[in-house]
Amino acid sequence: MSKPMRLSNGGLLDRRREITFTFDGKPYAGHPGDTLASALMANGVNLVGRSFKYHRPRGIFTAGPEEPNALVTLRNGSRREPNTKATTVELFDRLVATSQNCWPSPRLDVLSVNQLFAPLFVGGFYYKTFMWPASFWEKVYEPAIRRAAGLGMVSRLPDPDHYEHATAYCDVLVVGSGPAGLSAALAAARTGARVIICEEDFRLGGRLLSEPHEIDSMPAIDWVARVEAELTSLPEVRIFRRTSVFGVYDGGTYGALERVSDHLPQPGLHQPRQRLWQIVARRTINAMGAIERPIVFGGNDKPGVILASALRTYVNRFATAPGRKIAFFVTSDDGWLTAQDVLKAGLPIEIVVDARAHVADALTRPLSRAGVRVLLDAVVSDAHGRPGLKHIEVRKDDKILQFEVDVLAVSNGYNPQVGLTTHLGGKPVWSEECGAFVPGELPPGMQSIGAAAGDFALAACLRAGMQAGRTLASDLGFASAPAAVPRADDEPCAVSPVWYVEHRGKAFVDQQNDVTAKDVAIANREGFRAVEHLKRYTTLGMATEQGKTSSVTGQALMAHLTGRTMHQAGTTRFRPPHVPVAIGAFAGPHVGKHFKATRYCAGHDWALENGATMIEAGQWLRPRWFTKPGETDWFESVTREVKTVRAAVGICDVSSLGKIEIHGRDAGAFLDRVYVNMFSTLPVGKARYGLMLREDGIVLDDGTTARLGPEQYVMSTTTGNAGKVMQHLEFCHQVLWPELDVAMASVTEQWTQYAVAGPKSRKVLETLLGDRFDVSNEAFPFLACAEFFWGDVPVRLYRISFSGELAYEIAVPANYGDSLIRALMRAGAEFGAVPYGSEALGVLRIEKGHVSVPELNGQTTAADLGLGKMLSKKKDFIGRVLAERPALTDPDRPSLVGFKPVDPGQRLRSGAHFLAIEAAATAENDEGYMTSVTYSPHAGCWVGLGLLKHGAARIGEYVRAYDPVREGDVEVEVVSPIFVDPEGKWLHE
Amino acid sequence: MSEVLTFRSPCAGALKDIGVAATPGVSVRERSPQIATVIARGAIADFAARLKASFGVQWVEGSKVSSGGGLVLVATGPRAWLALRDAGSENLATSLGEGLGETAAVIEQSSGYAVLRIAGEKARATFEKGLGIDLHPRAFAPGDAASTSCAHLNVVIWQVDGAPTYDVAVPRSFAAAFCHWLMESVAEFGLKVL
Amino acid sequence: MRIPCPFCGPRDVSEFVTLGEATGPRPDPAAPDAAEKFFAYAYLRSNPAGPSEEHWYHALGCRSWLKVVRDTRTHEIESAALAREGAR
Amino acid sequence: MHYSFFSLLQNALTGHRGWTPTWRDAEPKGAYDVIIIGAGGHGLATAYYLAKEHGIRNVAVLEKGWLGSGNIGRNTTIIRSNYLLPGNIVFYEWSMKLWERLEQDFNYNAMVSQRGVLNLYHSDGQRDVYARRGNAMRLHGVDADLLDRDQVRAMLPFLNFDDARFPIHGGLLQKRGGTARHDAVAWGYARGASDRGVDIVQNCEVTGFVIENGRITGVETTRGKILAKKVGLSVAGNSSRVAALAGMRLPIESHVIQAFVSEGVKPLIPNVITFGAGHFYISQSDKGGLVFGGDLDGYKSYAQRGNLPTVRDVCEGGVALMPMIGRVRILRNWGGIMDMSADGSPIIDKTPVEGLYLNAGWNYGGFKAVPAAGWCFAHLNARDEPHSAAAAFRLDRFARGAVLDEKGQGPQPNLH
Numbered sequence A: 001m002s003k004p005m006r007l008s009n010g011g012l013l014d015r016r017r018e019i020t021f022t023f024d025g026k027p028y029a030g031h032p033g034d035t036l037a038s039a040l041m042a043n044g045v046n047l048v049g050r051s052f053k054y055h056r057p058r059g060i061f062t063a064g065p066e067e068p069n070a071l072v073t074l075r076n077g078s079r080r081e082p083n084t085k086a087t088t089v090e091l092f093d094r095l096v097a098t099s100q101n102c103w104p105s106p107r108l109d110v111l112s113v114n115q116l117f118a119p120l121f122v123g124g125f126y127y128k129t130f131m132w133p134a135s136f137w138e139k140v141y142e143p144a145i146r147r148a149a150g151l152g153m154v155s156r157l158p159d160p161d162h163y164e165h166a167t168a169y170c171d172v173l174v175v176g177s178g179p180a181g182l183s184a185a186l187a188a189a190r191t192g193a194r195v196i197i198c199e200e201d202f203r204l205g206g207r208l209l210s211e212p213h214e215i216d217s218m219p220a221i222d223w224v225a226r227v228e229a230e231l232t233s234l235p236e237v238r239i240f241r242r243t244s245v246f247g248v249y250d251g252g253t254y255g256a257l258e259r260v261s262d263h264l265p266q267p268g269l270h271q272p273r274q275r276l277w278q279i280v281a282r283r284t285i286n287a288m289g290a291i292e293r294p295i296v297f298g299g300n301d302k303p304g305v306i307l308a309s310a311l312r313t314y315v316n317r318f319a320t321a322p323g324r325k326i327a328f329f330v331t332s333d334d335g336w337l338t339a340q341d342v343l344k345a346g347l348p349i350e351i352v353v354d355a356r357a358h359v360a361d362a363l364t365r366p367l368s369r370a371g372v373r374v375l376l377d378a379v380v381s382d383a384h385g386r387p388g389l390k391h392i393e394v395r396k397d398d399k400i401l402q403f404e405v406d407v408l409a410v411s412n413g414y415n416p417q418v419g420l421t422t423h424l425g426g427k428p429v430w431s432e433e434c435g436a437f438v439p440g441e442l443p444p445g446m447q448s449i450g451a452a453a454g455d456f457a458l459a460a461c462l463r464a465g466m467q468a469g470r471t472l473a474s475d476l477g478f479a480s481a482p483a484a485v486p487r488a489d490d491e492p493c494a495v496s497p498v499w500y501v502e503h504r505g506k507a508f509v510d511q512q513n514d515v516t517a518k519d520v521a522i523a524n525r526e527g528f529r530a531v532e533h534l535k536r537y538t539t540l541g542m543a544t545e546q547g548k549t550s551s552v553t554g555q556a557l558m559a560h561l562t563g564r565t566m567h568q569a570g571t572t573r574f575r576p577p578h579v580p581v582a583i584g585a586f587a588g589p590h591v592g593k594h595f596k597a598t599r600y601c602a603g604h605d606w607a608l609e610n611g612a613t614m615i616e617a618g619q620w621l622r623p624r625w626f627t628k629p630g631e632t633d634w635f636e637s638v639t640r641e642v643k644t645v646r647a648a649v650g651i652c653d654v655s656s657l658g659k660i661e662i663h664g665r666d667a668g669a670f671l672d673r674v675y676v677n678m679f680s681t682l683p684v685g686k687a688r689y690g691l692m693l694r695e696d697g698i699v700l701d702d703g704t705t706a707r708l709g710p711e712q713y714v715m716s717t718t719t720g721n722a723g724k725v726m727q728h729l730e731f732c733h734q735v736l737w738p739e740l741d742v743a744m745a746s747v748t749e750q751w752t753q754y755a756v757a758g759p760k761s762r763k764v765l766e767t768l769l770g771d772r773f774d775v776s777n778e779a780f781p782f783l784a785c786a787e788f789f790w791g792d793v794p795v796r797l798y799r800i801s802f803s804g805e806l807a808y809e810i811a812v813p814a815n816y817g818d819s820l821i822r823a824l825m826r827a828g829a830e831f832g833a834v835p836y837g838s839e840a841l842g843v844l845r846i847e848k849g850h851v852s853v854p855e856l857n858g859q860t861t862a863a864d865l866g867l868g869k870m871l872s873k874k875k876d877f878i879g880r881v882l883a884e885r886p887a888l889t890d891p892d893r894p895s896l897v898g899f900k901p902v903d904p905g906q907r908l909r910s911g912a913h914f915l916a917i918e919a920a921a922t923a924e925n926d927e928g929y930m931t932s933v934t935y936s937p938h939a940g941c942w943v944g945l946g947l948l949k950h951g952a953a954r955i956g957e958y959v960r961a962y963d964p965v966r967e968g969d970v971e972v973e974v975v976s977p978i979f980v981d982p983e984g985k986w987l988h989e
Numbered sequence B: 001m002s003e004v005l006t007f008r009s010p011c012a013g014a015l016k017d018i019g020v021a022a023t024p025g026v027s028v029r030e031r032s033p034q035i036a037t038v039i040a041r042g043a044i045a046d047f048a049a050r051l052k053a054s055f056g057v058q059w060v061e062g063s064k065v066s067s068g069g070g071l072v073l074v075a076t077g078p079r080a081w082l083a084l085r086d087a088g089s090e091n092l093a094t095s096l097g098e099g100l101g102e103t104a105a106v107i108e109q110s111s112g113y114a115v116l117r118i119a120g121e122k123a124r125a126t127f128e129k130g131l132g133i134d135l136h137p138r139a140f141a142p143g144d145a146a147s148t149s150c151a152h153l154n155v156v157i158w159q160v161d162g163a164p165t166y167d168v169a170v171p172r173s174f175a176a177a178f179c180h181w182l183m184e185s186v187a188e189f190g191l192k193v194l
Numbered sequence C: 001m002r003i004p005c006p007f008c009g010p011r012d013v014s015e016f017v018t019l020g021e022a023t024g025p026r027p028d029p030a031a032p033d034a035a036e037k038f039f040a041y042a043y044l045r046s047n048p049a050g051p052s053e054e055h056w057y058h059a060l061g062c063r064s065w066l067k068v069v070r071d072t073r074t075h076e077i078e079s080a081a082l083a084r085e086g087a088r
Numbered sequence D: 001m002h003y004s005f006f007s008l009l010q011n012a013l014t015g016h017r018g019w020t021p022t023w024r025d026a027e028p029k030g031a032y033d034v035i036i037i038g039a040g041g042h043g044l045a046t047a048y049y050l051a052k053e054h055g056i057r058n059v060a061v062l063e064k065g066w067l068g069s070g071n072i073g074r075n076t077t078i079i080r081s082n083y084l085l086p087g088n089i090v091f092y093e094w095s096m097k098l099w100e101r102l103e104q105d106f107n108y109n110a111m112v113s114q115r116g117v118l119n120l121y122h123s124d125g126q127r128d129v130y131a132r133r134g135n136a137m138r139l140h141g142v143d144a145d146l147l148d149r150d151q152v153r154a155m156l157p158f159l160n161f162d163d164a165r166f167p168i169h170g171g172l173l174q175k176r177g178g179t180a181r182h183d184a185v186a187w188g189y190a191r192g193a194s195d196r197g198v199d200i201v202q203n204c205e206v207t208g209f210v211i212e213n214g215r216i217t218g219v220e221t222t223r224g225k226i227l228a229k230k231v232g233l234s235v236a237g238n239s240s241r242v243a244a245l246a247g248m249r250l251p252i253e254s255h256v257i258q259a260f261v262s263e264g265v266k267p268l269i270p271n272v273i274t275f276g277a278g279h280f281y282i283s284q285s286d287k288g289g290l291v292f293g294g295d296l297d298g299y300k301s302y303a304q305r306g307n308l309p310t311v312r313d314v315c316e317g318g319v320a321l322m323p324m325i326g327r328v329r330i331l332r333n334w335g336g337i338m339d340m341s342a343d344g345s346p347i348i349d350k351t352p353v354e355g356l357y358l359n360a361g362w363n364y365g366g367f368k369a370v371p372a373a374g375w376c377f378a379h380l381n382a383r384d385e386p387h388s389a390a391a392a393f394r395l396d397r398f399a400r401g402a403v404l405d406e407k408g409q410g411p412q413p414n415l416h
């Protein structure tokens, strides 16, 4: 395929291989080593998209992540990536890219009519209009604005790729692999220190890939290859290519994004698309280089206007150029060096304009000698052409000269990349010497060197690198003899920046957000003068390159308008990520079904084999109900399970409840302090229900705690609070009462525990245990507990009941849990035992009036729940003092009672609020709310628990359970919260 | 009825070979040792003395492994250890309880953890994708232990030898999640289940 | 942020949870002004911009409660000690 | 200058040379009737309503940095009144009513966008908790709709319905909720206040209080002493620091919360959506950026920035909820400092120092409160008695036990 703009030789390309790709559906070809931008340019494609607000044609302006204009949508289908900078995309085979923000094409864009309204669309115009009529905002104005805004389009399909997270440690982290970074890495690595060097490009070398310097008497790229080889040979060095360091965090932690597969059509087998590194570094060398600055003149956004340093990259590294008639507008020596390179590459230069009156002969001579027109003390005021650059106007001594050109390279000095140095709060400072902001206070352990520190000349970069690498390593105790600094010349790098040129056309400060010099002037007039106000009012610097090419220029214009110095103006705040990072990369592998780890009980497989439908309980999965053949809906299954428990026996996995073993001489005393009731007096072999408060007097959790030995208790907690309670107990022990002899550990994982409940539960256990253990009422009464062996397997047995039935809980080590449930079911078969799930468990506990998660909502006191009497008066405990605060003991607080619909056919819903029968549905009449409801097979109707003002005193009254969000309004009778066996006889049978 | 309870390990069926290379970079084997949590009650010196006297194990201070005679104590906290011993006739928790007496509380945990032995040239590269700690030989060596998180899961890890070989203890209910993480992270290197 | 656990060594903040400011020893529940003291203990904070003493729990590590002195302006940690030792 | 389409047109024709400063950048005078500390949303709204509703115009708003440099410039712009507890509902609903007529009231387009706020639930238990909340809202005359899974799916088909760890069961929708352009709220109030005579003094940090016989008489600042009969404290994340200057300790800790904005993309997310099974919420700005956030970092901080684990946690929630955003890139991520109160609800009250008033404890939810907080704080300053809508926000409620703990987390600020 012909590539009209590809230079016939040179460039770091593999010319033997051709890569094909498409842009806007048209096929093109490039070579390995190309970026999408360089390949487009080589193919003569310079018009890449349209701008955000005015839909102006835009081309390729830079050669790196600072690109404001050449944004494309990369790939298609579910891998579509809008707003991708063509300048950072490594070309791969069958790459597909499309232009953005233009229809039908970048050349013929319908919305370019917006330019006609440009006089209205100035910075901040929307704050002044669209206010009338009020309802039109959501209906008319906002939808139109939203449609126009935003550049590319998201696929709306799930991202098919996966992402990894990883952590790496090093002594010295080097960010950037230009001459400064490479020499720093080398010097540090030679000491034996662990070094990581991160380079966001796919090749090491930085500017050395673009600038034909000599180092140690060899071409710079050969020097790079030599350093790369030495670094690769050192065992403690890791080279991360295609890896951007994007953020600095506390404690020497850095975020870096490795683009593992972005240079491939799709990730290889078992490869992630990207890997997010958290790098912990003891020292860091910031060698990120610098970004060239544009100049503000009319039409400075035309395709064809390009940063000189970028042009140099395209010519030298990628062997291409955006045009054949090239002009320069510079204020820096570096621009002249680029011009010389362009000339050497055989490209014709029309003119070099320098705003400075004096420029060293050594810079100008090679050009004038080649017949290039050179104009000093002159400026480019306007650029024209549609869609691309056709001619420029140069102003010299009040005369306007016209030149026909299709490329205008601008060079206005460099902004050191200070972004990372500010993430922990450091503020860049203006250096008159460099004509730029340089790093101020640095993050602990970081040093900036090379162009990133305002040291622009090559020899200085190499020197700084060798020095920094060695010193930082030696700070950490890694010593080495000083090595020779690589030899190179210091190239000239003087600059006298020109921020703004008088012009006629639109002059852009922020090209991507279409912020013009005029917008800056308006912001000044309206008082938005502070740099942050300027940014927020005009959106200057808020685009996808975060002001890398625009912020400092905008601040300079404002400083000029307000008579402030650059130092006074300062910079806006930089924030991570230094380059945009995909949300998926931050999310890593913990998405979809693996969003949170799933915790499985030992009986999980058995449950599935037996028709269980599972439900999330925190991170656990628990059986919700078990469907028997022939059952068609959950209600049928749950009702059968409940009825079977009440009539015969049921078996339920309660393993996910928290279990904490507490040992020690003071275990009882400790429990006395964390529970509201007494545990030190509990006899060995007995269990007791316990209630725990937070220090503010609100209920924290409840559960039974059993005393297995004189110095050994086992506490149970609710599933959801297990971790919280453990943390609380550790706090109480370690922080409040370390003098107590207590030792504790969570044994939730260790024991698989099944509740066996129902009148025939004893029979089942007798069958199961035979003469291993006597479960008779006499030997093992209500609230007894015991531990014994089954062969060499320990078994724990508790006679406790959540269902209100005669019931036991039996526990074995979880490795025998699967076996236990199978044995239990076999033993239960002759008594009609069924497994029951969390739904039936809920029904049974509501019928019995036991509180659970919906009642323990962090807002209720013990008294609210009818448990006030449990608060011991004989001792102190966590929460006792603050529980007595007036508003917590107010008799008007809603308290726990039961409810039944007056019309037994009606269904109850929790979350309904209570109103007196005749009362209007207003906030003043709100008397509480329903916490839990269930259909009760025992009562033959729906029943509920709820918190009602003066509840206990209102048994027998009727109230409304008002549920407007579900269109419910049910008359209910206030009843005792205990619907079954109020005297608790069954428990003792 | 003469039921016997049968044993089922936490990772049963959860691990599979992944063959991308002739020699997989990592191998894994599920161990099923007896486990107990040991928490010192009084002065550590008394505990160390009893440990030495009863089991011949020389206690090592800090986040380390102390071992001897088949008994391994992995430090999990300032006063806490995970004790492991291969399954045998004697119950570990019972014998620890007797041997350590008043100096420690011993809590049976044999089913509380899945214990995996993970070894091979790519073991570190695999762990890098989950662990937040540094396993570089300069930072972590045989005999070192850490209680930490791996891909959001609580784990206890200790290094067995320089191969490198690591043992990892994962709370039982998270065993499947850990195995999933392992299989995903190790895939590019290949895995052999021993 | 990395918290230097006295037992485990420096670990990423994600392994820890914090209760926030350490508001001093738990008041004497038997004192006549216990209500006021407990209110201050549970609710009031100095919340300084600068070094501040806090309780941190090494939840995904050794399960120790730590007393950490941390600068709330810079997140730099001045000291971290086991709470149980400080309390003794 | 009145803003309208015509003023815009007129200015366009004259090269936009006619615009004047949005607010006067005032020099401080020696004395004022009322000083408000903090030119954030709350401080500026208070000054505006003092001037407009109470005729008190000899007012200064003192700001240590530039106007709007605090949380008003950092928040995720959500406005809603879908609260659970009566004391909160009345207040936030009053705020919502003020939002609904705000732009016409202060003649500035703050882009109040009632695009709906949807809180998702993932279990029956969570549904019932939302039902309790929705019903409480309805009893207060606030709109609330409880949607089931199918209704949510019809509304937002791109959510993760099929491969979710915690499946979506439905959501609680407040249609009147939405977003507003945060900075513009500050600018609009500043303009309105300044036009009515209020002095807005930037770069003027309050460093002390002048208190005589238990009564406030002025403040010390980096620009000298300024006298005032009354002083209102509206410094958001810095409440404890400034209150300490008057010898007060508050039931507040300052914490960092992070927020995120993605690269701009074409309209994708129509509403405000919150995930019920993880820490994540999101909306899309009119400019096209996805604006989202999640949980606090969890530790006290005055550094206005957070750490990587929270960033990852938020993004995990995001991709778990809407897998389509995996390839969208985060453009910028920042942190703001919030005064997290011991029960998660705010304080608008007098203090033990006579003439010193406190407006604090807004947590991560004080943006939506801006109009009503300004209204009620102005009322308290002017009338010396609490406004009925803010009657529950008393400072002594903690000692009394009358906390407004929506989440039921107790006195641990970082859990609210």
Ligand SMILES: Cc1cc2nc3c(=O)[nH]c(=O)nc-3n(C[C@H](O)[C@H](O)[C@H](O)COP(=O)(O)OP(=O)(O)OC[C@H]3O[C@@H](n4cnc5c(N)ncnc54)[C@H](O)[C@@H]3O)c2cc1C
Binding pocket: D037, D038, D039, D040, D041, D042, D043, D062, D063, D064, D065, D066, D067, D068, D069, D070, D071, D072, D073, D074, D075, D076, D077, D078, D079, D204, D205, D206, D207, D234, D235, D236, D237, D238, D242, D257, D258, D259, D293, D334, D335, D336, D337, D338, D362, D363, D364, D365, D366, D367, D368, D369
């Ligand atoms: C990331 C983030 C997301 C949020 N999202 C939402 C949301 O979606 N919805 C919502 O309702 N709320 C949200 N909030 C909360 C909301 O932003 C705040 O509650 C609210 O802005 C606080 O009130 P303010 O605007 O007055 O505060 P600020 O804007 O912080 O104003 C306080 C001002 O006081 C100044 N000040 C401090 N000390 C002094 C002194 N000594 N002297 C002079 N001046 C001083 C500060 O400089 C500051 O300008 C969020 C907050 C954050 C950080």
Ligand SMILES: NC(=O)c1ccc[n+]([C@@H]2O[C@H](COP(=O)([O-])OP(=O)(O)OC[C@H]3O[C@@H](n4cnc5c(N)ncnc54)[C@H](O)[C@@H]3O)[C@@H](O)[C@H]2O)c1
Binding pocket: A175, A176, A177, A178, A179, A180, A181, A198, A199, A200, A201, A205, A206, A207, A208, A211, A243, A244, A245, A246, A287, A288, A289, A290, A333, A334, A414, A417, A449, A450, A451, A452, A456, A457, A458, A461, A491, A492, A493, A494, A578
């Ligand atoms: N004459 C002049 O005026 C002038 C001005 C500026 C630069 N220069 C030349 O530029 C070079 C400066 O050398 P240097 O080493 O300081 O810089 P460099 O620009 O050569 O290298 C910086 C490297 O850092 C990488 N990088 C940037 N941000 C990164 C991140 N966040 N993560 C990972 N990688 C990142 C870049 O891709 C680049 O490769 C010298 O060759 C010098 O001659 C000259």
Ligand SMILES: Cc1cc2nc3c(=O)[nH]c(=O)nc-3n(C[C@H](O)[C@H](O)[C@H](O)COP(=O)(O)O)c2cc1C
Binding pocket: A541, A542, A543, A546, A573, A575, D073, D074, D075, D076, D077, D182, D261, D285, D287, D289, D291, D304, D331, D332, D333, D334, D335
């Ligand atoms: C709703 C909203 C939208 C934003 N959109 C952008 C944006 O498009 N580009 C950008 O750079 N920042 C955007 N920001 C972030 C701001 O630049 C800035 O980071 C934030 O207001 C906090 O200020 P700070 O970073 O200076 O502390 C946005 C912030 C908010 C709250």
Ligand SMILES: [Zn+2]
Binding pocket: C005, C006, C007, C008, C009, C058, C061, C062, C063, C064
């Ligand atoms: Zn630790």
